[in-house]
Amino acid sequence: ALISLRQMLDHAAEFGYGIPAFNVNNLEQMRAIMLAADKTDSPVIVQASAGARKYAGAPFLRHLILAAVEEFPHIPVVMHQDHGTSLGVCQRSIQLGFSSVMMDGSLGEDGKTPMDYGYNAGITRKVVEIAHACGVSVEGELGCLGSLETGAAGEEDGIGADCILSHDQMLTDPEEAAQFVRETQVDALAIACGTSHGAYKFSRPPTGDILAIDRIKAIHQRIPDTHLVMHGSSSVPQEWLQIINENGGQIPQTYGVPVDQIQQGIKYGVRKINIDTDLRLASTGAIRRYMTQHPAEFDPRKYLQESVKAMMEICVARYEAFNAAGHG
Ligand code: G3H
Ligand code: 13P
Ligand code: ZN
Numbered sequence: 001a002l003i004s005l006r007q008m009l010d011h012a013a014e015f016g017y018g019i020p021a022f023n024v025n026n027l028e029q030m031r032a033i034m035l036a037a038d039k040t041d042s043p044v045i046v047q048a049s050a051g052a053r054k055y056a057g058a059p060f061l062r063h064l065i066l067a068a069v070e071e072f073p074h075i076p077v078v079m080h081q082d083h084g085t086s087l088g089v090c091q092r093s094i095q096l097g098f099s100s101v102m103m104d105g106s107l108g109e110d111g112k113t114p115m116d117y118g119y120n121a122g123i124t125r126k127v128v129e130i131a132h133a134c135g136v137s138v139e140g141e142l143g144c145l146g147s148l149e150t151g152a153a154g155e156e157d158g159i160g161a162d163c164i165l166s167h168d169q170m171l172t173d174p175e176e177a178a179q180f181v182r183e184t185q186v187d188a189l190a191i192a193c194g195t196s197h198g199a200y201k202f203s204r205p206p207t208g209d210i211l212a213i214d215r216i217k218a219i220h221q222r223i224p225d226t227h228l229v230m231h232g233s234s235s236v237p238q239e240w241l242q243i244i245n246e247n248g249g250q251i252p253q254t255y256g257v258p259v260d261q262i263q264q265g266i267k268y269g270v271r272k273i274n275i276d277t278d279l280r281l282a283s284t285g286a287i288r289r290y291m292t293q294h295p296a297e298f299d300p301r302k303y304l305q306e307s308v309k310a311m312m313e314i315c316v317a318r319y320e321a322f323n324a325a326g327h328g
Contacts, residue, residue, distance in 0.1 A: 002069055005078045005100035005137035006187040008043055009227040009271045017323035018266035020233075021045035022315065023082060023276035025052040027064065028283065032308045034068045036315030037075050040325040044068075044075055045272060047082040047102075050089070062096050075328050080139075082274070085111060090127045094136050102139040102190070103127040114144040114169055117176065124184040132185070139272070142180050143172035143192030145232050148212070149202050170194070171215050178222040188227040188272060191219055193265070195232035195257055199277050202255040211261045213268065220269030227271040233257050234277035237314070240285040247288035259321045266322060273322060279311045286310035 012019055022033050024046045037044045046068070048061045056064070065079045080100040081093040090101040105120035107113065124140045131138045146153045146165040153165055172191040181189060194211040195201065202210065220228060236256025244251055262273055286306040294302070319325045 001073065001076055002066075002079055002097075002099050003076050004135060004187075005045070005080060005139065005227075005272070007137075008045065008076060008078050009188060011043075011327065012271045012324070013227060013269075015327060016266070017327060018262070018271055018273050019043055019045055019324045020315070020318040020322060021047050021078075021080060021082075021229075021272050021274045022279060023047055023049055023052065023274075024061070024064065025055050028304050028308045029279055029311060030064050030068050032279070032311035033315050034072050034075065035308070036312045036319060037328060038072055039312075040316055040319040041328040042075075042319040042324040042326075043077075043328050045078040045080055045100075047080040047274070048098075049082040049276075050085070052082075058092070058096055066097075078137075084127070087123060087126055087130075090138075091130060094131060094134050098136065100137040100139065100187075101127065101131055102141070104141045104190070106141040106144055106190075114165065117180075121180055121183045124180075124186060128185050137187040138184075139188040139190060139229055140180065140184055140186040141190035141229075141231075142177055144169045145192050145196050146170040147196045147201055148194040148210070149204070152200075153196065171212055172219060174215070174218045174222045177219050177226075181223045181226045186226065188229050189223065190229040190231050191216070193230065195230055197232045197277075199234070199236055199251070199256070199281065200254045201232065201234075201236065201257060203253070204255065206255055206258055206261075209261070209264070211257065211265065213261070213264045216265050216270060217268040224269070228265070228269045229272040229274065230262065230265055230270045231274045233262055233273045234275050234281075235259055235262075237278060237281065240278075240281040240310075243285040243289050244281065247285070247292045249284070249288055259318075263321065273318070275314075275318065278314050278318075282310035282314050283307040
């Protein structure tokens with residue numbers, strides 16, 4: 001059944017677990033996520049980005065998610081709009097039947113101006129008014145994602161990739177977070193705590209507390225009733241990088257967020273963990289390997305099946321690691 005993000009994350013908070021939110025663009029990703037949730041008895045958050053809508057078209061995405069609900073009626077599903085950049089985008093998603101939307105005003109009205117608090121709080125408040133009237137949840141974002149190692153903002157929907165952030169901008173301020181939640185009434189808040197979007201998060205193997213765990217703790221203490229969201233949470237599995245590169249790929253050495261760091265975050269109020277890159281890597285690796293091993297094969301279902309299996313394994317591992325397994 002389709003439920004709201006608030007409903008799903010309230011349960012996660014009560015029982016102290018986290019839920020991976022996987023990006024969907026196609027049938028194979030959708031099936032991998034649902035099969036993994038079914039296998040592990042986990043709740044599902046699937047999210048569609050602006051890029052996904054451009055790729056598949058809003059009606060196809062909507063029906064892909066509805067098909068998942070129809071095929072797996074026993075699994076609770078949140079249909080979430082990822083990184084909405086305007087009131088209009090959020091309104092259209094609500095109209096389409098999404099049960100949750102993200103209003104990301106963290107980069108300002110032009111998408112290039114971090115830290116415009118007034119704009120961000122104002123637009124997010126408007127989205128909340130409309131969404132809540134329709135029973136739809138809202139995720140906001142405060143602070144700018146960026147790698148604490150490099151200062152690079154990463155790829156946020158193609159924006160900000162060339163912008164270098166200061167250390168302060170890359171950590172959400174707990175007092176400001178409290179004010180933002182009071183003023184906007186968001187259900188969930190994406191925070192900046194050292195993660196960044198895309199595959200290139202860290203250039204060296206991360207050790208110890210590569211994320212600002214104390215900051216997560218401090219934010220959670222100030223806004224205990226608001227569910228924290230960690231974007232840019234792919235772990236960039238080294239085994240998949242290797243498989244890609246052994247089969248004709250050329251991906252430079254790079255590292256993601258270790259799962260144990262995410263588990264630390266979950267201890268201190270992180271409930272929604274956004275993952276896109278890991279499924280892209282697993283899918284690409286599985287397809288490249290299949291193509292190398294079966295050069296005469298040309299039935300797409302053969303290699304796409306390998307893609308589904310590889311993505312499913314990642315989903316199962318995350319459901320288990322975040323303790324969502326058994327709560328479906
Ligand atoms: O926020 C970024 C997500 O990974 C979505 O990426 O805009 O390429 O679909 P995308
Ligand atoms: P990754 O690029 O780390 O998978 O993050 C995805 C994300 O945050 C989508 O909103
Ligand atoms: Zn994101």
